[in-house]
Amino acid sequence: AQKVTQAQTEISVVEKEDVTLDCVYETRDTTYYLFWYKQPPSGELVFLIRRNSFDEQNEISGRYSWNFQKSTSSFNFTITASQVVDSAVYFCALYGGATNKLIFGTGTLLAVQP
C-alpha cells in the first residue's frame, strides 16, 4: 500500500524563524516520485518540487530546501527565514507507477506570525 504521512497538523512560527515540514512515505515501488505543493489561503494548489526515487540529492531553491532520504523514507521541506507570505497548507504527495495516482498527505498548516 502507498501512504504519505504528514504528522504535523499545524505549525506556528514567528517571522524569520526556520521551519521544517516533515513527510514520511510508504511504497513498494522502486520507481516513484515525491512532490510538495503549497495551498495558500486563496485555495489554489501550487507545485513546488518533484523528486524521483533515483535522485537523492538535496535541493535548494531560494529560501526553500528539501531533504530526501530513502533510508528513512522521508522527504522533508525546510523554509529558511520564514515570511508571512509562506503561511499556507503544505501537502506532500507520492506518485507510484503501479497505482497511476498521486497520493497526498493530510497537509500541514503553517502559520507565520509577523
Next chain:
Amino acid sequence: EAQVTQNPRYLITVTGKKLTVTCSQNMNHEYMSWYRQDPGLGLRQIYYSMNVEVTDKGDVPEGYKVSRKEKRNFPLILESPSPNQTSLYFCASSFNREGGSEAFFGQGTRLTVV
C-alpha cells in the same frame, strides 16, 4: 498561458439535483484526474483518465461519474448529489501517467449540497 480551468468555482445545490463540474486543460496533457479535499483528509482521488476514452476509479469514486471524450475535457458528474459530497474539488492534468511531470491543478470548485 498553460492552465487547467474548472467551472463553476462555487456551487450550492440541493440533494438529488444532477450537476456537472467542467474541467478543461490547454496543455495537450494525456493524464487528467479529479480530487476532493476534505478537512483532515487531504486530497483524495475520485477518478482518473490516462487518455481519451480511458478512465478508471480512484480511491473515492462512489457517487461520481466521469467521461473523457476529448483530450482537453474531463467533466465530473454527480448524478444525484448528497450532502456528504459537499467538498472542495480539484481537477488536475499532467503530461504523462508516469509521474515524471508535475500535476497542474485547476482553481478548485467549492460544492455545497443541502
